[in-house]
Amino acid sequence: MRKLLIVEDEEMIRRGLVNTIDWGSMGCSIVGDAADGNEGLKMIRNLHPDIILTDIKMPRMDGLAMARQARDEGLNAALIFLTSYSDFTYAREAIRLDAADYLLKPVDEYELRALIEKLVEKEPDEEKCASHLPVNPLPWQQWLTDETLNPYVRQTMRRIQQSYAARISIERLADEFGVSASYLSRKFKEAARQTFGEILTRQRLYMAARQLSTGIYRVYEVAEQNGFGDYKNFCTVFKKYAGESPTEFMRHRRGNAVRDE
Template sequence: MLRVLIVEDEEIIRRGLLCTIDWAGMGCIVVGDAPDGRTGLELLRTEHPDVVLTDIRMPRMDGIEMAECARAEGILPKLVFLTSYAEFGYAKKAVRLQAADYLLKPVDEAELSALMQRLIAAGTGGRMGITEGIDWRRYFEDETLNPYVRHAMERIQHDYREKLSIELLAEEAGVSASYLSRKFKEAAGQTFLEMLTRERLQNAIAQLSSGKYRVYEVAEENGFGDYKNFCTVFKKYMKCSPRTFLQQTRGTAPQQGEE
């Protein structure tokens, strides 16, 4: 089941989404709702949803600020912005914040269902999940976390741009690579390389979405080494090339040299 969080300040709309939508029929479950971005951010930290449906303009903290804070903390899930016709142009810009899509209010259930199915399909296909923000706080606040695994995770979080390997970190910790690899998988539910790739891709996508970097620059700055390797890894997990991603994000053809 896809875990969904709803953040919407208009109570009528929020209650309508909660009470009139057949979430279970879509393969989803609502794990919480909030009337503003600040409360929404707190729920993101505790509920770890797969998707957040959020209004853009809200009191105390708007949807974009909430998303930016969640991204900084490494807990940003898939984003779906809820918007009115008056905010349509603003919503198109907001999609650049790695949003999966945006829906016009009042939300059409058929359109919502189709979007959820696309997200579910993307998840099973490998695109959703690999680029979700890693919840570092959840790991580091666990007092039972293996100290060698903790060291490896800290290196990923802070040094993902460097050449890292399970063998190198095992040597740093004074344990065998097979031991560290096994303990890492037990604690994280994924391999060291998978988590390292997630961290690199998450930051690479943020840079590509900003429109300030060329593909080769993103490759170099996020530890992928050469341009060709970055394109191979990107296409494997994102199911499209960096060039296609740039087209989808900007809504324009890429400039020369951005392939």
Template sequence: MLKLYIAEDEEIIRRGLVCTVDWLRLGVRVVGDAPDGRTALMGIRETKPDVVLTDIKMPRMDGLTLARELQAEHNPAKVVFLTSYADFDYAQEAVRLQAADYLLKPIDETELASVLKRLENDKDETLPEDSEPVDGVEKDWRSELIREYYSGNPYVKHVLAAIKQGYQGKMSIETLAAEQGVSMSYLSRKIKEETGMTFGSLLAKYRLKKSLELLAAGTWRVYEVAEQTGFGDYKNYCIVFKKYLHTTPKAFMQQVAAGLKLEE
């Protein structure tokens, strides 16, 4: 499983990437995110990601400078540049810095998936060549588990399918464990090993993903979105929204509306 770090100064875009992309399906685990290059550099040193998805235009330290710093430190992370500016000069600099790829906002998820798949294949090809573990490029044992899951691991596969089908209603890990005839502690451990998240986080993030789609449509009130996505009451929804996205549902809707006006 690829470990990904995201650097993007626009809060709504960064949080949208972290919480709404189906990273598990892409075989990716997001290990951190930052609003500027300087903060990202520290986070990358600590989390040792395989791939860094970074905006080019950022405060404090831009994406190109971040890539130069990583290159100077001989950091093995592959850098994928993200920008709103379809400027050939930036593309040229990205090439000089040996960028893994260059994507334009808004991100096309199919294109992103293609880039990440290629990088995952590159990683798999280099792993057999490593006879000794090296800090920062050691084989991530979770990759074996995720492959097992995609080939039919019954436990986590059942949980993820259940979340996608039943996120609108009440769900508990106790019930899902009982359905499969395993203990709750075993299932919890298996979920954590394969996804890097707890059952509660998986469920909350999937519900948030679906709720963002409804909020962006602008058809429903916030309390209606909360009810339709399994959060139940308005207050609980706002608490979870704030925890993961660091803003409020109303503020998100206002940002979306403002973005649409700018596009017009």
């Protein structure tokens, strides 16, 4: 059974989700429910759910802020966001948080069931959880919860996970941390078995592939939003890693319904 946590501020909706859906038939058991993000974050830390079903708009701490904090702490449950707002801003942020999906209220129970069953069937191994994408996710939880990891390396990894779309470099981070760039580069490669630049590129490509697979964004938008900036550079790097261009990847994922570049 996969452990499920429900975070929803509207009590009637929360009670309905908890009591009226046959979660057991989907391979899930509810380990807790919370009325806001603050309460939800405490439960995430204590209960380590496999799946989190959360509203976005909530008092005290919203679902996106809760999810960001959980991700920062290396708590990488599958995320399903619920909202009454059909705004692509929320969808984009959900994708950046590596969410499994984004569903509008009122929730279609059949759609929810199909999504939950798909998540339950997936391999629990983080490296395999997105095998449909051309670039595998990085093992952030494994790295960021490793107590033997060099603290500067951990800070660098967390910065890549959080700010991969920004202009960051090993030199800037080393200067910020008060250590030499050569020292940080060496320790980083020892821990990750790849260079800072390789890990940064892999994170950018993984998140870019997730955005491309939705069919919501144009290729140049994905390039800009994931730190590549230059459209041609993005296409070159994507094809090198994925074996096909971004447009070809979108076409294979969405048939012929591909947006103009």
